Amino acid sequence: MELPADFKQKYTTLLGETEAKQFFDGFDRESRHGFRINPLKENVDYSEIVDTDSPAEHSEFGYFGKVDGKSVSHQAGLVYSQEPSAMFVGEVAHPNPGERVLDLCAAPGGKTTHLGSFMRNQGILVANEINSKRASVLAENVERFSLRNAVITNTTPEKIAQTFPEYFDKVLVDAPCSGEGMFRKDPAAMDYWSLDYPEQCTKRQRDILTEAYKVIKPGGQLIYSTCTFAPEEDEEIISWLLENFDLTIEPIKKFSGMDDGRPEWGNGDPSLKDCVRLFPFHFAGEGHFIAKLVKGNGDTTSKVKSFWKNKNLVRPSKDELNLYNTFLSDNHITANFDGLVVYKNLLFASNYDLPDLSKVKVVRIGMPLGEFKKGRFEPSFALGLALTAEENSQQLPITHQQWADYVHGDVFSIDQQLSKGWYQLVFAGLPVGFGKLVGQTVKNFYPKGLRFKAE
């Protein structure tokens, strides 16, 4: 691979001739692909749909291997394709069920879906993305992954800081960066690169981190990561954080092939060693830098405004509750969702412990359950993916061909005689969405914008 001459010169100075040569040779090695399994999808017959022969020791739900974007496993949220070094970020953050967690730079959702896997639908996971198109992709991935406790916002770090002062136990800043760790997989990333580019990125990283700091509870954690090797965006940024904020570095447990942070590439603080560097010539991944910091303990005086200050959100009316409960009982669904809230004619399972979100653009206020339509309740696609076999006995196993018809938007027939109603279609135990059975025809409710031709 033809690396930029300035890049080679810079890293030859930083690493010395011998190590720099190994570093550059690493870009010519073949990339190893990876994916994570979604632990929230239960009762799945893995042998039929995904190859889990090569687990990754450094990431609890991680595997080596390639997943096709048009496969059932990807489309129905059983897996998330993620390169092996990126899947160490969520592992370092490792939130617990019940915590309040923010993923500040979240799209397309690689880390968000990982954080949600650890949280097991308990607590609050706010996933924010500043770019609206990317926020939509984030919402799709969160929906596929069936994260019930995720709120998706599309706003700036400043607005997040105003809305959630000292609110979160853990904050992840997976920062926009110069992307040197993308060069191997996507050589076009080199076109953006220049000797000055890392320095330019640091300004934006400092601005984002200044806001991120404000939303961490005293004693809470900040996880910072980049997919670049540039010291300006890695050790230098952490040095700046240590010098300007009440933060200390927490050691990260390292696995084989992972390098220490380099104090001499920052301000010399020995604790920078406790950060982690993933270099492709030592570790089977594209490259990452990760730091974990803890905010000092102190009293908090900050208060957030109540969820119900937002006048657009209301509790479901008696009639709406009736429609929803009738839908559940008619279709043998026993799932129990808390935090019911209505926005326009949409019903969500949210969390009343959230603050007033009226100053930020909310993409989804929680898990979409469905929509009230002229005297009836129609379930969401997200609900069709999320319900487990225990929560919904009305499941209809389908073949791969029927799944292909379904995602293409076609109706299909079944041989059985079953009572009419909403059925959760399942392939190899994996729910793929709802269909409405009338006679022996399954009417298609696969979202129009997601339809595609499966191979």
Ligand SMILES: C[S@@+](CC[C@H](N)C(=O)[O-])C[C@H]1O[C@@H](n2cnc3c(N)ncnc32)[C@H](O)[C@@H]1O
């Ligand atoms: C490295 S990517 C995030 C990848 C994501 N965490 C994942 O694992 O899928 C960085 C994100 O930061 C967003 N971003 C760019 N400028 C930003 C800013 N000034 N404030 C906050 N986010 C920003 C980008 O749109 C991009 O989606």
